[in-house]
Amino acid sequence: MSRTGALHQTAQVLSDFDRRLINALQGDFPLSSTPFDDIAARLDCQPEEVMEGVESLLERGVITRFGPLFNIEQLGGTFSLCALHVPEERFEEVTELVNACPEVAHNYRRDHHWNMWFVLATETLEELEATFDDIVARSDCPGLNLPKEQEFYVGLRLTA
Known part of the structure; x- marks a missing residue:
């Protein structure tokens, strides 16, 4: 998922959930068939809340991209x-x-x-x-x- 269009920088007010979600998405992202369920369990919420939270952060420009980063050179690119x-x-x-x-x-x-x-x-x-x-x-x-x-x-x- 990514945000398209012109890039804008504006100050954002983050809720407690926004902050906990951002912190949970960095680094130790679960490599499982149900990563949103796993993150929801960490945050004591529902998987739908995690997905909606990510969408909200993208739409508001708090984050500009959500997804994996691949080492293109190790993949031959x-x-x-x-x-x-x-x-x-x-x-x-x-x-x-x-x-x-x-x-x-x-x-x-x-x-x-x-x-x-x-x-x-x-x-x-x-x-x-x-x-x-x-x-x-x-x-x-x-x-x-x-x-x-x-x-x-x-x-x-x-x-x-």
Whole structure:
């Protein structure tokens, strides 16, 4: 599940349940056939409340994505950090174009010349380059393709 469209940053008031849910979803996610039941048991609620809570967090923009993260390289694929310089008046339009590509993840707006940053993940380097070139051509915006040279692992868990 992910939120599409332009990225907006607004302050959100989180309920106690929102906070407990966010904390429960990070890190030790149950690998079972009933993960929402397992999380509901931890939170002493119903599985439907967990699913509705996740949807609410996505809709309100508290979280921008909910789902697994795969190590694309271990699966035989490749990925790259990419950026576009998008004119302000076209930002919504280009966001929709970029987010419509299934190869795109983690699309973020930045206050910088290169104001749209996203990750491309594909099965091959050739497919990655072709997808990036297509996005640049269709958006008519200058782009940067920055493939990974070295990986650094930073464990991050945010307590809500």
